[in-house]
Amino acid sequence: MQSGRCIRTLLGLAAAIWLVGSSVSPLSAADESVVEFIDAQLTQSWSDNEVEPSAAATNDEWLRRAYLDIVGRIPSVSEYDEWSATEAPRRKAELIDRLLDSPDYVRNFTTIWTNECIGRGTPRRVSRKAMEKFFREAFAKNRPWNEVVRDLVTAEGHFEENGAVNYILAQTQMRDDAVQLTAKTTRLFLGIQVQCTQCHNHPFNDWQQNQFWEFNGFFRQVRRIDRRRQDPNTGRLVDDYSEVVRQDFTGPVYFEKRSGLMQVAFPKVNGREIDPNSEDRRGELGRLLIESPEDDTPLIALAFVNRMWAHFFGYGFTRPVDDMGPHNPPSHPEILERLAVEFVKVNYDVPKLIRWITNTRAYSLGSQFDAQNSIDNPGGGEMPLFSHAYLRSMEAEQLYDSLIVATNAHQSGQSGWDDQEAQRRRWMQQFVVAFDNDENAESTTFNGTIPQALMLMNGELTETAVSAQPGSFLHDVLSSRENDAKKIHKLYVAALSRMPTRGEQAKARKLFREYGASGRVTAFQDLFWALLNSNEFIFIH
Amino acid sequence: MKRRHFLQHAAMAASAIPAAGFLSHVRANAATARANQKACILMWMGGGPPTIDLFDLKPGSKNGGEFSPIDTSVAGIQISEHLPRTATVFDDLSLIRSMSTREADHSRGRYYMHTAYVPNPTVTHPTFGSVVSHELASERESLQIPAFVSIGGGGGDAGFLGMAHAPFSVDASGRIRNAPTEESKARLPGRLAMLEEIESGFIKSRRGDLPKDHLAVYRNAVNLMTSSQMAAFDADRAVPGLGLERESTETRELYGSDQFGRGLLMARRLVQVGVPFVEVNMGGWDLHQNVFQTLRDQRLPQLDRGVSGLVQDLKQRGMLDDVVLVWMGEFGRTPRINQNVGRDHWAASWTAMLGGGGLRNGQAIGATDRDGVQIADGSKSYLPGDVWATVAHAMGIPLNTVHTSKRGRPMKLANGGTPIRELIG
Numbered sequence: 001m002q003s004g005r006c007i008r009t010l011l012g013l014a015a016a017i018w019l020v021g022s023s024v025s026p027l028s029a030a031d032e033s034v035v036e037f038i039d040a041q042l043t044q045s046w047s048d049n050e051v052e053p054s055a056a057a058t059n060d061e062w063l064r065r066a067y068l069d070i071v072g073r074i075p076s077v078s079e080y081d082e083w084s085a086t087e088a089p090r091r092k093a094e095l096i097d098r099l100l101d102s103p104d105y106v107r108n109f110t111t112i113w114t115n116e117c118i119g120r121g122t123p124r125r126v127s128r129k130a131m132e133k134f135f136r137e138a139f140a141k142n143r144p145w146n147e148v149v150r151d152l153v154t155a156e157g158h159f160e161e162n163g164a165v166n167y168i169l170a171q172t173q174m175r176d177d178a179v180q181l182t183a184k185t186t187r188l189f190l191g192i193q194v195q196c197t198q199c200h201n202h203p204f205n206d207w208q209q210n211q212f213w214e215f216n217g218f219f220r221q222v223r224r225i226d227r228r229r230q231d232p233n234t235g236r237l238v239d240d241y242s243e244v245v246r247q248d249f250t251g252p253v254y255f256e257k258r259s260g261l262m263q264v265a266f267p268k269v270n271g272r273e274i275d276p277n278s279e280d281r282r283g284e285l286g287r288l289l290i291e292s293p294e295d296d297t298p299l300i301a302l303a304f305v306n307r308m309w310a311h312f313f314g315y316g317f318t319r320p321v322d323d324m325g326p327h328n329p330p331s332h333p334e335i336l337e338r339l340a341v342e343f344v345k346v347n348y349d350v351p352k353l354i355r356w357i358t359n360t361r362a363y364s365l366g367s368q369f370d371a372q373n374s375i376d377n378p379g380g381g382e383m384p385l386f387s388h389a390y391l392r393s394m395e396a397e398q399l400y401d402s403l404i405v406a407t408n409a410h411q412s413g414q415s416g417w418d419d420q421e422a423q424r425r426r427w428m429q430q431f432v433v434a435f436d437n438d439e440n441a442e443s444t445t446f447n448g449t450i451p452q453a454l455m456l457m458n459g460e461l462t463e464t465a466v467s468a469q470p471g472s473f474l475h476d477v478l479s480s481r482e483n484d485a486k487k488i489h490k491l492y493v494a495a496l497s498r499m500p501t502r503g504e505q506a507k508a509r510k511l512f513r514e515y516g517a518s519g520r521v522t523a524f525q526d527l528f529w530a531l532l533n534s535n536e537f538i539f540i541h
Numbered sequence: 542m543k544r545r546h547f548l549q550h551a552a553m554a555a556s557a558i559p560a561a562g563f564l565s566h567v568r569a570n571a572a573t574a575r576a577n578q579k580a581c582i583l584m585w586m587g588g589g590p591p592t593i594d595l596f597d598l599k600p601g602s603k604n605g606g607e608f609s610p611i612d613t614s615v616a617g618i619q620i621s622e623h624l625p626r627t628a629t630v631f632d633d634l635s636l637i638r639s640m641s642t643r644e645a646d647h648s649r650g651r652y653y654m655h656t657a658y659v660p661n662p663t664v665t666h667p668t669f670g671s672v673v674s675h676e677l678a679s680e681r682e683s684l685q686i687p688a689f690v691s692i693g694g695g696g697g698d699a700g701f702l703g704m705a706h707a708p709f710s711v712d713a714s715g716r717i718r719n720a721p722t723e724e725s726k727a728r729l730p731g732r733l734a735m736l737e738e739i740e741s742g743f744i745k746s747r748r749g750d751l752p753k754d755h756l757a758v759y760r761n762a763v764n765l766m767t768s769s770q771m772a773a774f775d776a777d778r779a780v781p782g783l784g785l786e787r788e789s790t791e792t793r794e795l796y797g798s799d800q801f802g803r804g805l806l807m808a809r810r811l812v813q814v815g816v817p818f819v820e821v822n823m824g825g826w827d828l829h830q831n832v833f834q835t836l837r838d839q840r841l842p843q844l845d846r847g848v849s850g851l852v853q854d855l856k857q858r859g860m861l862d863d864v865v866l867v868w869m870g871e872f873g874r875t876p877r878i879n880q881n882v883g884r885d886h887w888a889a890s891w892t893a894m895l896g897g898g899g900l901r902n903g904q905a906i907g908a909t910d911r912d913g914v915q916i917a918d919g920s921k922s923y924l925p926g927d928v929w930a931t932v933a934h935a936m937g938i939p940l941n942t943v944h945t946s947k948r949g950r951p952m953k954l955a956n957g958g959t960p961i962r963e964l965i966g
Contacts, residue, residue, distance in 0.1 A: 380701075539755075
């Protein structure tokens with residue numbers, strides 16, 4: 001990725017791309033067979049559970065959802081218009097391809113994985129910029145996922161020169177013998193929760209306390225060095241750079257059983273051991289994680305597929321997504337397994353996996369449901385059947401980027417990638433609360449809360465959006481020669497990616513009359529304010 | 542909380558109704574006097590405090606650590622020498638020295654201690670503040686701000702009780718971000734009228750409960766931002782009609798000027814305007830290393846001033862019997878001192894503290910053994926459900942209250958815990 005102007009670049013590119021290609025079917029025969037397999041499995045599961053799937057989402061609804069899921073924002077008015085004007089029989093599959101080729105896809109998944117690896121509030125002595133750069137390159141070059149994981153667990157060097165190092169720096173904030181790094185790595189990349197086995201055998205899954213420490217043994221050769229330098233002005237020592245280097249460590253790890261007995265553990269994962277005298281234990285770990293063992297689907301493939309499915313449907317095959325194992329059987333084991341096997345076959349090609357998932361019938365279903373499938377209610381604790389789309393609240397970053405697109409704020413100002421990221425990050429900080437413990441955990445006060453509502457009602461972004469300043473979307477709409485109905489239509493498309501119904505048009509204009517002739521601008525501002533504050537805007541549906 | 546339906550006043554014609562009309566009944570409500578109202582202040586010690594060094598010292602044991610015990614105002618109860626102010630107000634506090642809770646992972650422990658239920662992938666249990674909001678918010682006609690406020694932390698999840706009962710999180714500065722300007726307040730009626738159309742259309746579209754929850758949260762937000770009770774968040778503001786004064790230097794000093802002290806002072810102001818549940822977070826207890834120095838120099842002086850200040854202030858104002866205090870973290874810490882002079886996570890035997898609320902305070906209930914590694918023979922052990930059942934009892938929330946999860950499963954209040962007999966006598 002050489003340029004940062006993602007949203008703008010995409011808007012520019014969209015028109016150009018639209019003119020080329022659309023003659024070839026985006027899905028190969030092999031792709032088709034994966035999609036058909038999933039469709040058949042889910043159809044069977046619906047009939048087994050005696051539910052009828054919901055009707056397909058409207059084209060508009062599907063478009064909005066695909067944009068939010070793949071590129072992390074709603075479509076712009078021009079993108080919506082172009083889509084509406086296209087009549088190609090395969091236009092959904094084509095749009096998916098186009099979105100996967102866009103810089104915003106890279107940006108979206110860079111954000112997601114940076115947040116997973118270092119959190120939203122950047123821990124001390126971690127370079128968010130370099131972590132983002134690492135993922136940006138990984139997704140832009142479509143690097144195989146297993147190589148990405150290997151780079152993260154084996155990373156060494158200066159935290160700005162090798163961005164991958166920041167994962168380890170973020171997970172070694174305390175001198176804890178790499179306990180947090182062990183727990184995080186198994187959760188994030190293997191889909192296994194072992195944090196409680198550091199103290200005792202897992203009550204449910206088959207991880208034993210010794211396995212935690214066996215896995216931990218791989219990370220004992222991690223040594224972080226936090227360099228300091230003298231500030232020439234004050235003469236005081238200040239943070240310079242951090243790096244990860246190899247620690248001289250061989251032999252077993254010692255741990256204490258609950259009984260107080262000391263035990264030893266040698267580096268071992270999934271029953272496979274390495275030479276305890278190895279001087280490159282993490283290199284060995286990287287090799288073990290990405291190798292495909294005989295007959296066994298690699299955990300990193302299963303874990304990634306499960307996460308990716310959850311990304312597009314709101315629920316994975318297990319709950320939580322990062323707690324897989326015999327104690328927590330998946331809802332649709334055949335689909336999970338097949339997707340993981342195919343994912344390995346195509347050499348961990350992430351966009352391919354996304355193509356399979358988003359081309360399924362399930363992904364095209366609407367979010368409205370009826371008695372025929374009201375029992376498919378994972379929000380109420382039921383096993384997800386994927387017989388309708390589940391309502392999801394936008395993540396903070398999706399909301400920010402969507403507000404920017406809906407209000408044209410991306411077209412004013414000339415900020416590049418880094419500036420945009422910095423602006424969004426500053427805005428994000430109001431919602432991040434760090435827990436200040438060894439899990440490096442944080443919570444956000446974002447999802448559906450009063451602070452979120454106050455931000456949307458009174459915040460700067462909304463203020464700007466409805467200010468109707470020259471250059472803004474609202475200003476453009478208001479100064480056009482179109483009639484009020486057309487203008488109202490435009491506001492609906494900008495915010496909700498759909499046209500207003502006839503009833504909505506009539507009611508809006510009735511309310512407009514109350515504002516009188518002198519209040520016309522105010523009326524439009526208030527309508528736009530209401531659209532951006534609505535439940536329909538904030539939910540992915 | 543009076544459920545002023547914003548859609549109702551939204552329906553008023555935008556330009557025909559001046560802003561003052563929209564806000565006037567808010568003032569009318571605010572002036573209503575309130576009777577004695579019960580409240581709970583949860584002091585949440587994020588990270589898990591080493592209670593063996595605070596409230597259950599083991600002098601003479603290999604696990605004993607560096608601190609010595611001192612006498613408190615209650616004969617026979619001793620606590621750490623670094624909590625001298627707290628020691629003087631112990632008639633109004635009680636220790637439960639036999640908490641035994643199993644969950645020694647931060648997120649699991651946080652969930653368990655806040656909800657009384659162990660984490661379960663198919664259901665999200667409400668944190669107890671949300672339970673209190675659910676039970677009491679509708680009874681508090683004059684309350685216009687959220688019934689559950691969390692200061693300086695996350696505060697947890699309302700789970701199946703719905704977002705309307707989620708904590709309102711603020712930081713200890715009391716600054717409400719994105720508060721409305723006078724102009725945006727004036728614009729509200731028109732804007733809300735427009736919002737009604739879109740909002741209700743989506744609610745009716747058969748997509749489950751979330752669109753309705755969104756409306757409930759907006760309603761709470763509108764109530765909050767148009768309310769004079771907002772002054773409770775700001776120690777500099779006085780609203781005589783609400784009994785709120787500008788806090789004096791002496792009062793501020795009583796609590797301490799750190800985040801915890803300021804958070805507790807804000808909690809008292811919130812309780813004064815009728816908020817039934819306030820959580821005040823104090824972090825920095827995850828002391829895997831250097832435990833004694835950190836306690837002595839940083840954590841305990843702040844804790845000591847905050848807790849003792851709160852008790853004294855509530856007492857002086859005659860509020861203490863109505864406000865039940867809970868002090869705890871997600872677990873205690875290992876009796877054994879590790880090689881980094883720290884203590885690790887430990888849930889098997891630790892101490893929580895209760896106070897005020899009309900409880901029979903001045904007691905130390907339960908005990909651990911000589912080295913603090915298990916509950917002493919013959920001592921009853923306690924779970925978070927027992928703590929919350931005691932709180933419910935003190936607040937007048939019926940113990941046989943049952944909530945229904947979204948799946949239709951009955952969920953007992955406080956997971957069926959029992960009020961601690963010695964405290965409620």
